Amino acid sequence: MVLTNSNKDLLDEMYETALHVAKEAGKVIREAFYKEKKVDTKMSAADLVTETDQAIEKMVETMIMKKYPSHKFIGEESSKDGERHTLTDDPTWIIDPIDGTTNFVNSIPEVCFSLGIKVNKETVIGVVYAPIKEELFTARLGQGSYMNGNKLQASKITDLKKAVILFEGGASRDAKILEDKMANTHSLYTNARGMRSYGSGALSICNVAAGRGQGFFEYGLHIWDFTAGGLIATEAGAVVMDPSGAELDPMHRRVLCACTQEVADSLSKLLVHIDMGWD
Amino acid sequence: MVLTNSNKDLLDEMYETALHVAKEAGKVIREAFYKEKKVDTKMSAADLVTETDQAIEKMVETMIMKKYPSHKFIGEESSKDGERHTLTDDPTWIIDPIDGTTNFVNSIPEVCFSLGIKVNKETVIGVVYAPIKEELFTARLGQGSYMNGNKLQASKITDLKKAVILFEGGASRDAKILEDKMANTHSLYTNARGMRSYGSGALSICNVAAGRGQGFFEYGLHIWDFTAGGLIATEAGAVVMDPSGAELDPMHRRVLCACTQEVADSLSKLLVHIDMGWD
Numbered sequence: 001m002v003l004t005n006s007n008k009d010l011l012d013e014m015y016e017t018a019l020h021v022a023k024e025a026g027k028v029i030r031e032a033f034y035k036e037k038k039v040d041t042k043m044s045a046a047d048l049v050t051e052t053d054q055a056i057e058k059m060v061e062t063m064i065m066k067k068y069p070s071h072k073f074i075g076e077e078s079s080k081d082g083e084r085h086t087l088t089d090d091p092t093w094i095i096d097p098i099d100g101t102t103n104f105v106n107s108i109p110e111v112c113f114s115l116g117i118k119v120n121k122e123t124v125i126g127v128v129y130a131p132i133k134e135e136l137f138t139a140r141l142g143q144g145s146y147m148n149g150n151k152l153q154a155s156k157i158t159d160l161k162k163a164v165i166l167f168e169g170g171a172s173r174d175a176k177i178l179e180d181k182m183a184n185t186h187s188l189y190t191n192a193r194g195m196r197s198y199g200s201g202a203l204s205i206c207n208v209a210a211g212r213g214q215g216f217f218e219y220g221l222h223i224w225d226f227t228a229g230g231l232i233a234t235e236a237g238a239v240v241m242d243p244s245g246a247e248l249d250p251m252h253r254r255v256l257c258a259c260t261q262e263v264a265d266s267l268s269k270l271l272v273h274i275d276m277g278w279d
Numbered sequence: 280m281v282l283t284n285s286n287k288d289l290l291d292e293m294y295e296t297a298l299h300v301a302k303e304a305g306k307v308i309r310e311a312f313y314k315e316k317k318v319d320t321k322m323s324a325a326d327l328v329t330e331t332d333q334a335i336e337k338m339v340e341t342m343i344m345k346k347y348p349s350h351k352f353i354g355e356e357s358s359k360d361g362e363r364h365t366l367t368d369d370p371t372w373i374i375d376p377i378d379g380t381t382n383f384v385n386s387i388p389e390v391c392f393s394l395g396i397k398v399n400k401e402t403v404i405g406v407v408y409a410p411i412k413e414e415l416f417t418a419r420l421g422q423g424s425y426m427n428g429n430k431l432q433a434s435k436i437t438d439l440k441k442a443v444i445l446f447e448g449g450a451s452r453d454a455k456i457l458e459d460k461m462a463n464t465h466s467l468y469t470n471a472r473g474m475r476s477y478g479s480g481a482l483s484i485c486n487v488a489a490g491r492g493q494g495f496f497e498y499g500l501h502i503w504d505f506t507a508g509g510l511i512a513t514e515a516g517a518v519v520m521d522p523s524g525a526e527l528d529p530m531h532r533r534v535l536c537a538c539t540q541e542v543a544d545s546l547s548k549l550l551v552h553i554d555m556g557w558d
Binding site for chain 1 (some may be wrong): 324325327362366381382386387388406434441442443448452457458460461464465468469472473474476477478486491492493524
């Protein structure tokens with residue numbers, strides 16, 4: 001699909017569909033949030049999945065595929081471990097039914113539904129909805145990003161010493177990976193103003209977009225965790241890149257987001273760059 | 280002051296005063312939150328204070344001392360570094376004008392006003408108000424604890440492997456202290472389900488009370504950070520103790536809070552117990 005004025009109407013309609021789908025997903029999350037959850041583990045004891053993750057993904061995939069049968073779909077729960085995805089030029093809906101599943105299981109409000117749409121491999125729409133906190137983050141390419149309708153602007157801080165950095169420990173319990181992650185946390189405690197960890201990569205990127213913290217990095221997340229948030233952040237003036245400083249590879253399971261290029265570069269220089277594979 | 284039925288009216292009145300004071304402090308925090316802040320540092324580059332902290336403490340101390348001239352007052356900003364406080368049997372108002380000052384400076388919503396009242400060295404009233412999130416936590420000894428009027432109950436989880444633990448890096452940048460804190464973080468990543476860090480000790484204890492996470496520990500916080508939250512947590516069924524397992528010493532600058540005795544004991548066994556001195 002070529003992005004031209006002639007398909008502006010289609011993009012408008014896809015955006016409306018994305019909003020509708022996010023709100024439906026949010027309803028299901030909200031209803032299940034305070035109930036007992038049936039939990040399974042995936043790659044490690046810290047890598048959880050619930051019936052609600054699976055039910056939302058099934059519901060959303062059905063809604064989207066019915067409306068846009070020629071479009072592609074990448075979802076967390078329908079992706080098999082180790083299976084590689086191929087990103088084509090086709091419109092591709094990339095969703096995480098619940099980002100922050102551990103928070104969801106443990107009744108911690110930082111949970112969200114994340115939906116990003118790529119066309120010609122470029123993210124054109126991003127919607128992240130946190131239904132317990134009632135925060136709806138939205139972005140369209142070239143049109144800015146918003147939280148509950150209010151325009152977002154990332155922080156203008158350039159000095160890492162004045163920056164609060166968000167990070168995620170992630171679900172891997174591999175000893176070497178954890179050691180490298182701890183080294184990163186330690187070096188940032190000594191070089192940044194503070195560190196925060198909320199348990200949702202997608203919401204952390206949105207927080208940077210909203211000026212609530214100056215940077216975020218994670219090694220081991222997936223394309224569905226940062227596609228929507230990535231657009232929301234860049235449309236708010238933030239930088240999104242590979243932690244090494246290279247251009248972001250959407251299939252590479254790592255991301256660095258910062259309010260300014262200066263903070264991004266400072267972070268990139270300090271971090272041990274962990275390779276967690278590709279989606 | 281002896282706690283009897285005859286001074287029940289006085290305690291009721293003190294509780295109403297505490298709520299009033301918290302709401303007034305919340306107004307000042309809310310008004311200043313999105314503005315540029317004038318920041319000074321205290322013990323380290325990560326230990327911040329703003330004009331707003333100081334203005335709120337002054338305002339609150341004036342309000343309380345005018346109404347209760349015979350009562351004692353302990354506040355973060357009027358406490359000098361290294362100065363030791365003496366806790367008497369007199370009614371003592373213990374306040375932190377802004378817990379989460381770094382969050383406040385960096386426009387991160389997890390900030391609160393914290394007010395605990397001790398009588399005969401026992402906490403009888405606790406009020407923690409997070410004005411950006413609009414969350415008001417309240418407790419009175421023996422009468423349960425509440426968030427925005429809804430009764431709180433801590434999680435019933437007993438197995439650390441199913442627990443999400445909240446922690447704070449704190450403001451100290453002493454290399455040895457930071458190393459011990461990193462060791463604690465590392466061992467909990469391998470033994471608990473997940474780790475979160477919000478940048479406000481008082482709100483983290485309230486989160487455990489609200490069932491949003493199963494434990495919290497911090498080495499290096501102060502009496503004004505955990506007096507109110509401590510009562511809110513115990514009234515919600517949680518355990519509050521010295522991290523070593525000993526009874527809590529309110530002047531000792533460390534605390535462990537957990538949803539159940541089992542999670543508290545598991546945490547206590549795993550942690551390196553750092554001595555950060557006394558208030």
